[in-house]
Amino acid sequence: MSSYSTTQKWTLITTIMASSLVFIDGSALNVALPALQKEMELTGTQLLWVINGYALFLSALLMVGGALGDLYGRNRIFLIGLVLFSISSLVCGLAQNASQLLVARGFQGIGGALLTPGSLSILSAHFNNENRGKAIGLWSTFSALMGIIGPILGGWLAGMGYWRVIFFLNIPLSIFVFFGLLYKVPESKNASAKKLDVVGAVLVTLGLAGVTFGFTESSDLGFQHPVILMSVGIGITTLIIFTYSQKRIRNPMMPLSLFQSKTFTGANLMTLFLYMAMSGALFFVPLNLIQIQGYSEVKAGLSMLPIIICIATISPLMGKYIDQKGYRLPLIIGPLIVAAGYFTFTLIGISEGASSYWSTFMLPFLLIGIGMGIVVAPLTTAVMGSVNEANIGVASGINNTVARAASVLAIALLGAFALFSFKGEVIEKVETLGIEQRAQELLIEEAEDFTAAKPPLSLDKETALQAQQIYKEAFVSSFDGVVIIAMLLALLSSLISFLTIKNQD
The missing domain is CATH 1.20.1250.20 (MFS general substrate transporter like domains)
Structure with missing residues (x-):
C-alpha cells in the first residue's frame, strides 16, 4: 500500500x-x-x-x-x-x-x-x-x-x-x-x-415482501390459508407490474434493454438458481451439525471452512484462466461439481459426530467450495463483459440484487418445504409409538420448534428417547429433501450456462 x-x-x-x-x-x-x-x-x-x-x-x-x-x-x-x-x-x-x-x-x-x-x-x-x-x-x-x-x-x-x-x-x-x-x-x-426510480423501488420491495412473507409463514398457516394465497398472489402480481414499469419509466432502476444480451440474461438466471441452491442448503447445515450430529458450535464453524478456503484460493486462479480461455466452460463445469457436493450430503444420515467429519461432511463441503471457486470470478466477468462500459455499474447492481433476492426466496421456499416435511415425518412416526392421544399431541406441537424440538418431560424415559430419535430422523429426511432440490437447482444453472453463455469476442 x-x-x-x-x-x-x-x-x-x-x-x-x-x-x-x-x-x-x-x-x-x-x-x-x-x-x-x-x-x-x-x-x-x-x-x-x-x-x-x-x-x-x-x-x-x-x-x-x-x-x-x-x-x-x-x-x-x-x-x-x-x-x-x-x-x-x-x-x-x-x-x-x-x-x-x-x-x-x-x-x-x-x-x-x-x-x-x-x-x-x-x-x-x-x-x-x-x-x-x-x-x-x-x-x-x-x-x-x-x-x-x-x-x-x-x-x-x-x-x-x-x-x-x-x-x-x-x-x-x-x-x-x-x-x-x-x-x-x-x-x-x-x-x-x-x-x-421511486415507483420501481416501491414495487420490487412490495413484491419480494409478499412472496417472502407468504412462503415463510405457510409452514404455520398452510398453503391454502387465505392470508398465504393473498400474500403470494400480491407479491407475484407486484413483481410482474414492476417488470412492466421498467419498460415505461424514463429512468428505470433495472433497464430491460440489458436483457437483450443472451449472456447477460443467462448469467443472471444462473446466479438466481445457483445462489438459491447455495443459500437455501447452507442455511440448514449448521442446524444439522449442531442440533442433530452433535457438533460443538466451534467445530461446526471450523467444519465449513473448506468452502471459504476453496473459493478464496481458486477464484484468483480462475481470473487468469478466463483471460486466456474465456468464462463459458467454468460456468458449465462449476455448478456440476456443486451439484455433486449437494448429492453427497444425502449419503450421510445421522453420523457419529465430529469424530467422523473426514469421512462424512468433509467431501460435500470440499466439492461445493471447489465448484463455487470455479464459478465466482467467471460469473462476475460474464455479467460485466456482456454490457457496454456505461452500463457496468447498473449491471453489477442488478446481478448483486439477483444474488441477494435468490437468498431470500431460497430460505422462504426451502424453509417452508423443510418445515412441512419435518412436521409430516413427525406426525407419521409419532402415530406408530402406541402412546395416548394427549402425549402424541404434545410431541406434534413440539415439532413447531423444528431442530430445537424436545420430548415433553411428562413422557417416560424410553418413549422420550424414541421421540428424540424421531425428531432427528425427521430433520435428516427434510434436510435430504432440501439438498436434493439444491442439487437440481445447481444442475439447472449449468444447463442455462450451456444454452446461453457465450465467450466475449
Whole structure:
C-alpha cells in the first residue's frame, strides 16, 4: 500500500472494514443460530425470519442504495447506512424477545442496503484504471478472509453463550469506519446520475415482501390459508407490474434493454438458481451439525471452512484462466461439481459426530467450495463483459440484487418445504409409538420448534428417547429433501450456462 496516497489508503481501510461488518455478521450468525433459537425460544418459522428479515430489505433496496449514492453523494448515503446498521446491531444484541430481534434485523437490512453498494463505488471513485483492479483485489481478499473468520468466531461465541456479542462487535468497527470516512475520504457522486426510480423501488420491495412473507409463514398457516394465497398472489402480481414499469419509466432502476444480451440474461438466471441452491442448503447445515450430529458450535464453524478456503484460493486462479480461455466452460463445469457436493450430503444420515467429519461432511463441503471457486470470478466477468462500459455499474447492481433476492426466496421456499416435511415425518412416526392421544399431541406441537424440538418431560424415559430419535430422523429426511432440490437447482444453472453463455469476442 506504500504506493497509494493517504486518501486511497483510508479509502481501502474504511471500505474493507465496512464490508467486513456485513460478512462477519452473516457468516458468524449462521453458526450461532441454534444457540440463538434456544435462548430466544424461537419457532422454526421465526428462525427463518432471523435471516430473511435482514436479507429481504437488503435485496429489495440494494439498487436503491446505489442510486441514492450516485445522486446525493456516496459517502453521505454510506454513512447513513452505517449508522442505521450499527444502531440496529445494538438493538439486535439487546433484544429480549423474538419480535424485537426480527424488527431490528429488518432495519439492519435497510442499513446494509445503503452501506453495501457504496463500498465498491467509493473505492472505484478514488482509484484510477491503473490501480483500481489491484485495490478491488485487496478488498475482495480481505472480504474472503472475513468470511473465513466469521464461522469460527460465531461458533466460539455461541459455544460460550455469547451469541449477542456478534452484534455488539459491529459498534466499535462502525465508529472507526464512520470517522475515518468522514474526515479522511472526500465525497464523490455521479454527475450524470438520473432521477431515482421511486415507483420501481416501491414495487420490487412490495413484491419480494409478499412472496417472502407468504412462503415463510405457510409452514404455520398452510398453503391454502387465505392470508398465504393473498400474500403470494400480491407479491407475484407486484413483481410482474414492476417488470412492466421498467419498460415505461424514463429512468428505470433495472433497464430491460440489458436483457437483450443472451449472456447477460443467462448469467443472471444462473446466479438466481445457483445462489438459491447455495443459500437455501447452507442455511440448514449448521442446524444439522449442531442440533442433530452433535457438533460443538466451534467445530461446526471450523467444519465449513473448506468452502471459504476453496473459493478464496481458486477464484484468483480462475481470473487468469478466463483471460486466456474465456468464462463459458467454468460456468458449465462449476455448478456440476456443486451439484455433486449437494448429492453427497444425502449419503450421510445421522453420523457419529465430529469424530467422523473426514469421512462424512468433509467431501460435500470440499466439492461445493471447489465448484463455487470455479464459478465466482467467471460469473462476475460474464455479467460485466456482456454490457457496454456505461452500463457496468447498473449491471453489477442488478446481478448483486439477483444474488441477494435468490437468498431470500431460497430460505422462504426451502424453509417452508423443510418445515412441512419435518412436521409430516413427525406426525407419521409419532402415530406408530402406541402412546395416548394427549402425549402424541404434545410431541406434534413440539415439532413447531423444528431442530430445537424436545420430548415433553411428562413422557417416560424410553418413549422420550424414541421421540428424540424421531425428531432427528425427521430433520435428516427434510434436510435430504432440501439438498436434493439444491442439487437440481445447481444442475439447472449449468444447463442455462450451456444454452446461453457465450465467450466475449
